[in-house]
Amino acid sequence: MTASAIHIEGVTKRFRDKVAVNDLHLDVPEGSLCGFLGPNGAGKTTTIRMVMSIFYPDAGKLSVLGKSTAIESKDRIGYLPEERGVYRKMKVVDFLTYLGNLKGLSGKDLSKRIDDWLEKVELPEVRKKKCQELSKGMQQKIQFLAAVIHDPDLIILDEPFSGLDPVNARLLRRLITELHDEGRTIIFSTHVLFSAEQLCDRVFMINKGKKVLDGTIDQIRAEFDPKTVVVEPMGDGSSNGQLFGRVEGVPGVRSVITTDESGVLEAHLEEGADPQQIMQTIMNGGPVRRVELRRATLEDVFVQLVDPGDSEDILREQLSGAGGDSEEASDA
């Protein structure tokens, strides 16, 4: 059995009378690359802050890298918070040196690491520049370096892709994959479900402070199989009506809908129906451009698990109604 990098057991955190995290149980296996999903205000950042021992739980217990608090193993953890910044007037090299020093690094070793990492993120020329001279994307890459400069065993990234352009997002995905390949445990929260789906071997999701999803990508896909067959017609659309009727009549098809003007159909299958047989029947019935069994995406799962009313605005409204406790507002 794989050891846990993070073990959370029945953790609850309240801010006044609002429950930010509610009886959360979670295990992050060592060496895994986990996506931490959930709508805004679900309690992701609060959970991460508790893992980092920035907040302490009101109930329950957690362990990080085998220690009861992250304080005991902070030098083995890299953390990129959601609320992040830089010392504007400090030079990049000084900024990274300071954070490296806090993580126990010093001297030539630290200097070499800074140079190597600046090369890796394609910013070797900014070494002597002041942080305020960098673009937002560049600053974000520097903040990422601050989180990984000390070769941590556990890397926690809170919304690492926010504010990055597609090129830099791809670079960051590559770096995360490399770090994972080196055996590090990585956990990151994101709203970019595409990135999570591409990168993660495991995903968990919380909503209203409670865990609603936990498993590998394959397990989740199996669990949330949409049982939908997509059918794209061949021609110019003149025979779409005919195709619609044909698909609707296939045994095991519960309902059919037209998804767009080009006439692409989605056939929703009955419980227990054999998708392979249904696809075969559709193809045997006449020419079609494409027939495929649709796979569950994380976006489908997310939308399925999160009630629109659970998301950001409503939660923020509730929290601000609690007397303007700004801590809750920022944390949610």
Add this chain to the structure above:
Amino acid sequence: MRKVLVTATREFKSTFLTPAFLVATFLIPVVFYVILGFALGSGILEGDQEGAEGTVAVIDRTPGESVVDNLEAYFVPEYQEKRREERILRNIARAKAANPLGDAIPTSDEQLRQIAETAVAPVAQVSVERLPADTDPDSFRDRILSGDILALYVFPEDIVEDESAVVRFELFATQRLKDQIADQLVDGAQEAVVGERYAVAQIDREQVRQISLRPRSDRITITESGVAESGDNAEIIFPLASIMILMIAIFTGSGYLLMSTVEEKSSRVMELLLSGISPVELMTGKILGQAFVGFSVLAVYGGFGLLAAQQFDMLELITPLTLVLLSAYFLIGYFMYAAIFAAIGSSVNEMREAQAMQGPVFGVAFLFIYLGIFAAMQDANSLVTKIISFVPPATPFVMSMRVGNPADPPPMWEVGATLVVGIVSTVVLVWASAKIFRIGVLMYGKPPTLKGLVKMLGQA
């Protein structure tokens, strides 16, 4: 501990080693100290001097017209030259005494003389035109207006005999006549009248002057380390200097602490830091780093104070115990206010909010501090002074005044008791501040009220 030291070092370097800090904290006071001391001594601040030039007309109605004779004698160039030389020598002597760095800034006598000369008006070149006693001053209006004569004196008949303060002479001149020149003309006339009074009374004026010279006192203050000539103002100068230096050092360090905490919050770098260091370690490091800043300021300003004391032969009044106690009160004061400012800095989002929150704190603190200062200046060991010495926000300042007063120091039991009160209060404040800091550093949005801060103490 390593992380605390890393933070303290960064905090110290980022504050201390900036050109703005070095200039504001060290260079400006040095330049100010030297220039002001020198300028005040030499009289250079009095501006460019101008000597009277031209003719003055005199209507002398005194019997025998003796005043005008004296006035003529007064404006004789040789006499004017002699008076000017006396003033220059006096200014040189004052400048030498006022130079706070003594021989540290070598200045030749010639240079000193050049500076001193600028502060003394050139020799007046005035000729006196005597007019008949019955001349109507109005008839001279045109000559005065045309600038033909500089001014017209009219001395009344009784100006020599009447020694009351109400007796006056008249000086007619245009508005163009500068005050500086008018002063010289008035000075000459007054000298002439007074000189004549001495002559009429047949009294030797120089002898009277000599007899009237009041003896000066050399006040000798006795301290445990010996005796020293302290002049008349040691009991005021030392306490005020002590409290000023302490205030500068304490509020420089704690002020920068507030700014750097607010900066780390507003730039959102705080949580990144907290990934490597706990909030309490961070706060401790920041407070220690700025303590070194404050202590450096204390050392430099205190150093200047010692130099000045040496210059005025008062160094012996400052005992090693005084320096130790001042350092102890500095540490208490610094940590007390640093704890308060760290708590404020951690719970606000920008400097404007910090200043608003500082207001009530400063209001209460300075009420006691000023009360203590005034009470201690009146009587360093009065009951009011003693009571305020035990009010924690005022303790370091009032006690620094009291231990800095060589003439009337506080009893040792009070020193010990106030140190205990100061240390206990500081420990409580640092403990409370750490609790607020831990929650405050990650709190954004509307800043808490004072009540909110108190609630945080229960949450942390």
